[in-house]
Amino acid sequence: MTVNPPPAPTRPAPCQWLDELSTAVLVTDGDLRLLAVNSAAEMLLGLSRDRVVGGSLGHWVTLDRNLANQLQRVLDEGQPVSLRGRSLHPLRAPEFLADLVISPLQGDDAEGRLLVELTAIDRHQRITREDQLRQQQAITRAVTRGLAHEIKNPLGGLRGAAQLLSSELEDPSLREYTGIIIREADRLRSLVDRMLGPSNMPRREPVNVHEVMEHVRGLVSVQLPLGLRIIADYDPSIPDLLVDRDMLVQTLLNVVQNAIQALGDHGEIWLMSRILRQYTISGQRHRLVALLRVRDNGPGIPEEIRERIFFPMVTGRASGTGLGLPIAQSLMQLNHGLIECQSRPGRTDFDVLLPLEGAP
Ligand SMILES: Nc1ncnc2c1ncn2[C@@H]1O[C@H](COP(=O)(O)OP(=O)(O)O)[C@@H](O)[C@H]1O
Numbered sequence: 325m326t327v328n329p330p331p332a333p334t335r336p337a338p339c340q341w342l343d344e345l346s347t348a349v350l351v352t353d354g355d356l357r358l359l360a361v362n363s364a365a366e367m368l369l370g371l372s373r374d375r376v377v378g379g380s381l382g383h384w385v386t387l388d389r390n391l392a393n394q395l396q397r398v399l400d401e402g403q404p405v406s407l408r409g410r411s412l413h414p415l416r417a418p419e420f421l422a423d424l425v426i427s428p429l430q431g432d433d434a435e436g437r438l439l440v441e442l443t444a445i446d447r448h449q450r451i452t453r454e455d456q457l458r459q460q461q462a463i464t465r466a467v468t469r470g471l472a473h474e475i476k477n478p479l480g481g482l483r484g485a486a487q488l489l490s491s492e493l494e495d496p497s498l499r500e501y502t503g504i505i506i507r508e509a510d511r512l513r514s515l516v517d518r519m520l521g522p523s524n525m526p527r528r529e530p531v532n533v534h535e536v537m538e539h540v541r542g543l544v545s546v547q548l549p550l551g552l553r554i555i556a557d558y559d560p561s562i563p564d565l566l567v568d569r570d571m572l573v574q575t576l577l578n579v580v581q582n583a584i585q586a587l588g589d590h591g592e593i594w595l596m597s598r599i600l601r602q603y604t605i606s607g608q609r610h611r612l613v614a615l616l617r618v619r620d621n622g623p624g625i626p627e628e629i630r631e632r633i634f635f636p637m638v639t640g641r642a643s644g645t646g647l648g649l650p651i652a653q654s655l656m657q658l659n660h661g662l663i664e665c666q667s668r669p670g671r672t673d674f675d676v677l678l679p680l681e682g683a684p
Pocket residue numbers: 578582583586620622623624625626633638639640641643644645646647648649650672
């Protein structure tokens with residue numbers, strides 16, 4: 325007699341379209357064991373689907389009494405509930421605030437199952453903040469451009485006049501003074517050019533981001549203090565990006581140099597790369613986005629300038645120009661990307677986000 329093996333536990337086949345959603349979605353059975361987790365939920369909760377499916381939801385996300393009651397109520401009464409602004413504590417990811425919709429699933433084989441949709445509130449806030457920042461930056465850029473042109477024109481006249489004067493001067497010791505005028509006019513002109521930002525359109529071509537990150541690491545390693553370490557932590561599965569290579573190099577260089585300056589003699593810098601799914605950049609949602617992160621364990625951005633660091637002339641350093649970050653931000657915007665920053669003492673992250681267009 326042949327004995328049939330016991331039937332394998334039934335798991336719903338993964339639905340690919342669930343992974344396309346930006347909302348995190350979980351499905352549990354009546355005992356709150358996880359049956360399915362989409363990509364957005366994996367990201368939000370720091371979970372890997374292979375590990376958690378079959379396990380208890382309460383193990384991976386601490387459920388306070390109220391939330392546990394609500395889940396049970398939906399199971400008992402079969403009516404969906406919406407909860408706003410609940411604090412969730414995943415085992416493997418930082419605590420966050422979320423809006424939740426908990427619905428009972430209908431249908432023969434779905435009876436007694438729950439569908440939980442989670443939207444992190446930070447995400448709404450991030451997008452709103454990004455919109456505000458974009459508007460502010462557009463205004464600042466317009467004002468800076470106007471001002472820069474006003475300075476540039478008379479500067480040209482000033483320099484020309486000093487040159488003329490210099491050629492007429494008989495006493496060479498006086499030429500020292502015209503020399504100063506010319507040199508300072510040149511310095512101002514280059515400052516104004518930098519304030520005007522990148523004038524070239526990007527030449528976007530397929531670029532291996534890890535090659536670029538290693539290139540930047542090589543460039544800064546030459547003058548790195550002994551107590552400073554740069555650690556690479558790359559996701560090798562990231563495909564080539566369509567981006568202007570020189571612009572990306574300049575951007576990462578500006579950000580890494582800031583980290584080096586913030587750290588001084590001691591500390592660590594991480595160059596990281598990851599893929600994000602369903603990420604919104606400048607109001608446009610992208611299915612896949614490359615995240616290039618420069619992290620340091622320095623003192624953090626001084627609080628008084630933290631909200632303004634992407635504006636021109638905002639600096640926390642005596643010898644700073646306050647142009648490194650606004651230039652980097654403009655360069656990435658020209659490439660349809662964005663730089664975001666989170667900073668507290670001991671951990672500062674600058675995230676360069678670039679859409680992975682045409683990636684499968
Ligand atoms: N990794 C970092 N850690 C701490 N502060 C930072 C970091 N990156 C930037 N900053 C702050 O942001 C300011 C603006 O940077 P930036 O635009 O590059 O101009 P600059 O370097 O000329 O000051 C810096 O002066 C510094 O105070």
